[in-house]
Amino acid sequence: MTDEKNSLSFEKELDRFLPGISVDCVILGYNEGILHTLVLKWKNLDVWSLPGGFVFKNESIDNAAYRVLNQRTGLENVFLKQFETFGGMNRVWNASSKNQHMMQVLMDQMHFDNQHKVKNWFQQRFISVGYFALLNMEDAKPIADFLSEECTWKRVDELPELLLDHSEMIHKVLQHLRNQINYLPIGKELLPKKFTMMDLQSIHEAILQKSLDRGNFQRKILSLKFLKRHEKLMLGAQNKAPYLYSFNEKVYMKSLQKGLGA
Amino acid sequence: MTDEKNSLSFEKELDRFLPGISVDCVILGYNEGILHTLVLKWKNLDVWSLPGGFVFKNESIDNAAYRVLNQRTGLENVFLKQFETFGGMNRVWNASSKNQHMMQVLMDQMHFDNQHKVKNWFQQRFISVGYFALLNMEDAKPIADFLSEECTWKRVDELPELLLDHSEMIHKVLQHLRNQINYLPIGKELLPKKFTMMDLQSIHEAILQKSLDRGNFQRKILSLKFLKRHEKLMLGAQNKAPYLYSFNEKVYMKSLQKGLGA
DNA sequence: TCAAAAGTGTTTCCAATACACCCATGA
């Protein structure tokens, strides 16, 4: 089985990883007014977690995070940024019966040559470096890893309970996004090439959790001169058709350096 | 010698540390218009570095950073915050002749039972979690560690070349301070209990690297209502004596949550 | 009475906000 192959190759890779260090990725996508994040469901367990992984001895932590992102989405050249490192003592898979059960189910269905070694690996204390990614949901094809039966988008406002401190990580990222919304390439990363002004405004509203004035938003964005206006989007709705826009990336990036202004 | 004792107890402690993880602290103080940071000079070497340390297997990384801060300053209850984790491949003490020399000098003057073990420890690849602290320079008594001959304040604009990526760390912290100046308890942490308005303004100017309008600064700060006005400070200068102020911490913290405004 | 620096007042300007008005679209 591919499961067996994956198990064995993972087991072999263990020696190539730095011990005690992991990376976790909050991968954010946007669709129809709602922010989503990519989560994994562990095989035969009612346990969800963020995509994560370990750091090869000869790669940077940035690279490790990028590798995880790439493996779960198939995408390259995605916006990815470190946000915080989690190193509390609460992160250990301690000997609670729930964790024991998880570990047992995990071991039973995998085919490791040396179960003890793999078990010890997972029960180490990990210090995890948290990253977040922004991407267009349409582009990504979620791919589960060999420990998971499902890799899927979930609305950030309807997340299941997550492993360890993964919920806290998402919370922190959303907080960070709110604080940094004027300095991050939110629109460029989360939207397709062409989009309407309302699309962009909706993203801002989703992040800030409040509604913005349509006219003022449009004026402020247009005044920054980083949007190119294209043809109108005819949807057959009985109202005025909105223009499509795309980013002039040079001007956009320069605007972001100064911030889009409160 | 205490050197010998320190060497041996450090050597023993090695087994209690997580391998491959370190913390480094950018400890900032303020004095007479200039920001300073605490740096260490390695014994008999022309090498300076930030105060740093390792993480015990049974403590959080926050705690490890706090321990370092406490050991180098003698202070407790200091503002300390994680800012970024450094995990590039450029962080390894590679086999350059300069590093070889450093290691040799280090080993020669210490008294390790098992030089090989200690040497290997330092030559590991480390992933370092960066913290910064804000404190009143008057309070701290810099204390060197057993590897250092000197622990002292240096102006951040006149720093010597630093070990590894420590210069980058300081740079990043100063950048962070500029971005977050309106959300950090800069004044409370860097100044003594009582201070003049000009003291507070000077800190802001030092961080932002630009001069601010005296009148406007005073008005903005006073409008936020978090300062208590006390008696005047009579210095014997032939000019109007400034009032002394102190923080109403409750109101101050509440103001910081919203930000002091652009 | 003078210089220097602190405290306060005044004016201007810009950007955020609220909201009104007209326009395009397809039923």
Place this chain on the structure above:
DNA sequence: TCATGGGTGTATTGGAAACACTTTTGA
């Protein structure tokens, strides 16, 4: 021609910025 939502215009407001004026202090 009507309802709907997109695009643009306008008036108001509050805070930032520039700078002028007054007060206090010791020489």
